[in-house]
Amino acid sequence: MTAKEKAIMSTVTTIILVLGLAATALFVAGFLRGLRQALDSRNHASKDVPVSENEHWPSVIFAVIVSALAIAAVGFTSAAVYVGPFLVLLTAAGTGLAFFLDHPDKSVS
Amino acid sequence: MGAQLDKTTLQLTPGLTPAIGYSLLIGLGLASLAIAIIIRQYLVRNTHDFIISDRKVGFGFGVGSVIAVWTWAMAVLMSSAMTFQWGLSGLFWFVVPNGLAVMAMIPFARVLRKSMPHGYTISEFTAYRFNQSQVASAIVTATMIFGIILEILINLKGTSIVISSIFGINWEVAAIVGIISVLVYSYFGGLWTSVMTATINTLMITVPAAIIVSLVYDKVPGGADAVIDAVGKADPQNLSVLRPDAAAGFGITLAFGLLAATVADQTFWQKVWSIRADQVNRTFLWAGALFYPIPICLGMLGLVGIAYGLTPADVGGDIAAVGPYLVSHIGLPVFVIVIYVLVILAACYSTIDGASAALSSVVAVDLVKRYAPGTSEKTLFAVAKISMVLGGAIALAIVLSGVDFTTLVLTTYALKTAILLPLVLAILWPRTNTVGFVGGVVLAIAIGMTIRAYEGELIGTLSILAISGLTVVAGAYLFPSRFDAKVLSAARDLDRGVAEPAIAATDLPKPAE
Numbered sequence: 001m002t003a004k005e006k007a008i009m010s011t012v013t014t015i016i017l018v019l020g021l022a023a024t025a026l027f028v029a030g031f032l033r034g035l036r037q038a039l040d041s042r043n044h045a046s047k048d049v050p051v052s053e054n055e056h057w058p059s060v061i062f063a064v065i066v067s068a069l070a071i072a073a074v075g076f077t078s079a080a081v082y083v084g085p086f087l088v089l090l091t092a093a094g095t096g097l098a099f100f101l102d103h104p105d106k107s108v109s
Numbered sequence: 110m111g112a113q114l115d116k117t118t119l120q121l122t123p124g125l126t127p128a129i130g131y132s133l134l135i136g137l138g139l140a141s142l143a144i145a146i147i148i149r150q151y152l153v154r155n156t157h158d159f160i161i162s163d164r165k166v167g168f169g170f171g172v173g174s175v176i177a178v179w180t181w182a183m184a185v186l187m188s189s190a191m192t193f194q195w196g197l198s199g200l201f202w203f204v205v206p207n208g209l210a211v212m213a214m215i216p217f218a219r220v221l222r223k224s225m226p227h228g229y230t231i232s233e234f235t236a237y238r239f240n241q242s243q244v245a246s247a248i249v250t251a252t253m254i255f256g257i258i259l260e261i262l263i264n265l266k267g268t269s270i271v272i273s274s275i276f277g278i279n280w281e282v283a284a285i286v287g288i289i290s291v292l293v294y295s296y297f298g299g300l301w302t303s304v305m306t307a308t309i310n311t312l313m314i315t316v317p318a319a320i321i322v323s324l325v326y327d328k329v330p331g332g333a334d335a336v337i338d339a340v341g342k343a344d345p346q347n348l349s350v351l352r353p354d355a356a357a358g359f360g361i362t363l364a365f366g367l368l369a370a371t372v373a374d375q376t377f378w379q380k381v382w383s384i385r386a387d388q389v390n391r392t393f394l395w396a397g398a399l400f401y402p403i404p405i406c407l408g409m410l411g412l413v414g415i416a417y418g419l420t421p422a423d424v425g426g427d428i429a430a431v432g433p434y435l436v437s438h439i440g441l442p443v444f445v446i447v448i449y450v451l452v453i454l455a456a457c458y459s460t461i462d463g464a465s466a467a468l469s470s471v472v473a474v475d476l477v478k479r480y481a482p483g484t485s486e487k488t489l490f491a492v493a494k495i496s497m498v499l500g501g502a503i504a505l506a507i508v509l510s511g512v513d514f515t516t517l518v519l520t521t522y523a524l525k526t527a528i529l530l531p532l533v534l535a536i537l538w539p540r541t542n543t544v545g546f547v548g549g550v551v552l553a554i555a556i557g558m559t560i561r562a563y564e565g566e567l568i569g570t571l572s573i574l575a576i577s578g579l580t581v582v583a584g585a586y587l588f589p590s591r592f593d594a595k596v597l598s599a600a601r602d603l604d605r606g607v608a609e610p611a612i613a614a615t616d617l618p619k620p621a622e
Binding site: 009010012013016017020023024027028030031033034035037038039041042046048049050051052053054055056059060063064066067068070071072074075078079081082083084085086087088089090091092094095096098099100101102104 | 219333401
């Protein structure tokens with residue numbers, strides 16, 4: 001990498017770019033799996049499955065606290081401005097992961 | 110202010126031509142149209158599939174689509190704007206209630222999905238809940254329709270202004286091209302299309318947002334250290350999340366408004382009834398939690414705006430433009446700016462197509478099936494599709510007319526805030542009755558909105574909530590009755606008659622695993 005290129009893109013940006021590509025790959029793989037499942041379920045009747053009773057309150061509180069801390073941290077250290085960009089990659093990766101945690105065969109007949 | 114960065118160095122990047130703007134507007138629509146045509150062929154046979162996806166939306170599509178629908182174009186812009194205006198306190202009050210509003214759907218979704226497994230709309234629930242009361246269901250139906258039209262026109266207006274300011278396109282032309290691009294693809298696939306394209310849009314919003322924000326900081330001389338140093342020197346309160354003026358100025362009002370925007374919005378209830386029953390709760394948990402990083406990331410642009418000492422006049426008078434202004438003026442290459450515009454367009458398109466899909470369900474279930482129950486499946490299917498176009502056309506007409514849509518905003522705000530507590534109580538409290546529900550909404554609008562006009566946002570909002578809630582409680586004690594939730598299970602799926610032939614999944618070529 002030349003000095004000019006270094007000036008264009010910092011190490012943090014390069015890491016975000018690489019992790020972004022990884023998150024994209026996971027997302028695309030998950031999306032294709034979800035698409036396949038949706039098409040497969042096309043010929044199956046929906047089966048009545050019970051609604052989960054779990055309202056996930058501890059997880060909700062945890063998510064709220066983490067988001068508040070991520071913002072507050074910027075007031076303490078300038079490096080925290082990158083917390084948002086890194087976390088948003090987690091949003092893409094997490095959405096991709098959600099497809100792999102889904103097992104629709106349990107809810108169709 | 111000596112540490113402030115030099116804003117005269119911010120110059121518009123050359124090469125942002127109108128042709129690029131049109132290509133983005135139309136290209137994103139065409140790509141979505143291709144997906145819609147495939148979906149229509151394989152997954153949409155009738156109105157039931159079109160408006161509720163046969164209740165087969167899985168966890169991944171549920172999470173992706175709820176995130177995208179909740180990420181309004183204005184949310185992309187306002188996260189930077191609120192940070193620019195109030196510092197970290199602005200971002201805190203903008204972000205924290207935003208994700209919480211999505212996750213707050215969980216208890217209501219759990220109750221209704223369990224007690225009314227074959228529901229379609231929240232207005233339909235109101236009809237069953239209040240003994241087919243025309244007034245109660247009409248209030249909720251009107252609220253949903255106003256809300257949906259408002260969602261469409263706010264996103265349309267915001268995006269057309271961004272496109273016009275960056276690419277020099279007439280904003281009215283941008284609005285027309287934008288709405289046509291969305292409606293053409295939404296028309297073909299209904300909710301399935303909305304869910305799948307919205308999920309793709311989540312990817313288009315998230316990864317580019319991370320890269321762009323990091324690139325913007327790379328362009329600032331001195332990077333993040335210089336930005337935070339300048340922000341602190343401009344006003345030390347900018348680096349605190351505890352500014353009381355931010356909470357009183359917009360934070361508390363926004364928190365209640367956001368809660369009303371999910372709980373009293375058919376776009377979200379349509380998702381509740383379309384996602385597979387066993388996935389509903391965790392879908393809203395994941396969507397709310399994973400939504401948080403989007404405004405946190407984009408809010409960092411607002412700090413750069415403060416660091417450069419920008420004023421509203423510098424960015425064209427509206428602080429919502431601070432993000433687009435920085436990205437297009439800080440010296441980034443054209444393709445990076447194009448990607449940023451795609452982030453805004455993805456947010457805009459996914460919200461509009463989600464709102465359009467919600468409108469089709471309200472029209473099919475709460476208008477056509479309620480007032481003309483004998484309507485054939487074929488006609489219902491056609492009406493559901495046409496209603497999306499009509500909704501978009503009305504929103505476009507309002508935007509193009511140039512009228513100040515403050516009245517529509519206020520009306521929708523009044524209805525949604527007034528309906529919030531009565532609706533919550535109707536779902537959770539069996540003693541809620543028709544008199545309390547209707548009285549609560551009507552009194553909250555009549556008295557609460559008057560108070561709001563004289564005393565401002567905060568006191569007005571709290572008054573609306575207090576009046577609506579107390580009236581419901583008073584109604585319950587004056588006219589005691591107890592609702593039997595089993596009544597809700599009487600809601601039935603629409604006729605599953607096939608309106609249009611679809612290709613069976615077994616006919617599909619096997620894609621690579």
